[in-house]
Amino acid sequence: MSDTTMARPGGPGALSHLRVLDLSRVLAGPWCSQNLADMGADVIKVERPGAGDDTRGWGPPWVEGAQAGAGADSTYYAAANRGKKSITMDISRPEGQEMIRKLAAVSDVVVENYKVGDLKRYGLDYAALSALNPRLVYCSITGYGQEGPSAHKPGYDFVFQGMGGLMSITGERDDLPGGGPQKAGIAIADVMTGMYATIAILSALQHRSVSGRGQYIDMALLDCIVALGGNQVTGYFANEKVPGRYGNAHASLVPxxxxxxxxxxxxxxxxxxxxxxxxxxxxxxxxxxxxxxxxxxxxxxxxxxxxxxxxxxxxxxxxxxxxxxxxxxxxxxxxxxxxxxxxFEDAQVQHRKLRVDLQRPDGSMVSTIASPLRLQGTPPVYDRAPPTLGDATEDVLGSLLGLSSEEIARHRANRII
The missing domain is CATH 3.30.1540.10 (formyl-coa transferase, domain 3)
Structure with missing residues (x-):
């Protein structure tokens, strides 16, 4: 990472030496970057001026003290964006693209989930940014991956729960009342892709410590949801018998x-x-x-x-x-x-302190779930509530890019930030 640093007030975490430029939104990418933030990484979340991450408006429910309207943040957004700094940037404008390139030059990781080819049009793809920073680990998250006949398609978690086989084994048996395909109660394709992406990024960073170079990571929701069915799919490979639904029963254990x-x-x-x-x-x-x-x-x-x-x-x-x-x-x-x-009334859950309450600068509280990554030497860092839109724009642009207050004001007046 560049010698230009912004200290974390909560002390060093396992990844406190790393900076992450987060160009993702909704869930899979933010879930990944929140994992890195919990481990101490300096995560800079780039959002659209005036709008921000799509999920800010996915309420109710809203975070404490908020309600529908300008400036309101949903609890959905809060669940995946703890520990980050928010900056606003219009990356469709040349000035915004140039600032993103400069931020990438002093970052260790980029996480993005734009459609295939979108960031290349802006000169913000891996080839362009790695030319500026060969040590950069660049993780792209898409529905279907960067290549193949479906690579151009949009996709959401629900689509992949169906397409990737999960719904074929989830739900009551077809011959019983209520039988039929059922999605999981959480966006499991998104969450698992975020977790797999975290593993991939940490692996690439470890390899960088040996090779001195970063690399490109191509993550797909489809790949991850198919991989999640490993024990069922391996059985199918062995006997070509298509697994079915067992409801709340287990295919391989009774009772x-x-x-x-x-x-x-x-x-x-x-x-x-x-x-x-x-x-x-x-x-x-x-x-x-x-x-x-x-x-x-x-x-x-x-x-x-x-x-x-x-x-x-x-x-x-x-x-x-x-x-x-x-x-x-x-x-x-x-x-x-x-x-x-x-x-959250369970004694073991309370003992493990799985609820984390974080105070925002305006005094409101945001309750989130503790990271299950319990490193004893470098435990998770909970020093920043989910950010309000653009809360760190001036700080980041001034401290990292050396922009003056006048330059920042000009960019704001031109709606670049």
Missing amino acids: YQVFAVADGEIVVAVGNEGQWQQYCVAIERQDLAADPRWAGVTGRITGRDELVPELARTMLTRTRAEWLERLESRGVPCGPINNYRQV
Whole structure:
């Protein structure tokens, strides 16, 4: 990174020596760059003047004290943009393009999710920026990748959950009420692409420490959602049997599902033979444990249609609290089905401090979820709330590019920033 630095007030994180120029918006790219920010990187988020990231307006719900209208930020935006500095820049204008090139010259990483070829038109593609900064790691995130017959198409998470196979194995069985394809409750293609992109960037940075050169990274939502189905797809490759939907059951383990109990539902996840034996003791069905038909995983899988109804009748005889106590005392993995209020009332969740409250400069609070990356020597850094639009424009342009207040004012008057 350039010797021109902007110190982080929260102290050094694992990536505090790195600067990231974030040209992405919506979710996959911002999720990636938020991971890097949590680890201490100096992340500069570039947004459109007057509008910003599309998701700023994706409310309600809104962050504390905000409401629909100019300047309001959605909680959707806040969930993926903690720890960053926001600058506004019109990259369609030559002056804006020149400032982005200068910022790239003093950065370690660029993250972008424009359509294939868009940034090349502006002279902001990898070839152009790496000529200025050979150490630059440049990560492009698109729906279908940079090449191929579909590379030009736009795409959103929902499209890839369907196209990439996830919805073919998610949802209730086709022969049961409510059966049919179902998307996941979170934008899993976006989130997983953000996570895979994080891994790719860190790998490229590690290689740079040996080679001295950065490299280009081509990330695609389609690739990532297909990769996510690895265990199902590998089975298909082996036997050419197309996996189907099992609802809340598991294709390779029984019982591994939701059971109705006297006052609700619980999850039971029996993962090995020892747990099966202990489960049968806990539910007082030693007869099932002794039955040779159910003595191995294969038998329980092939005989699930006979075994599971027997288990289901037994599980209806006690309450959720009673079953959880009995199963946990025997070491059987199990748990309640919580809504998000109940999640954050859980004693373990509270102990792990998974809620992080951050104060914005105007005094309002933004509540976010802690990073699960628990490095003990260099823990995550939570020193900046999700930024308001353009909150660091003058600071970044002045400190990094050496622009005077008069030059900044002129760019603002010309609506370049």
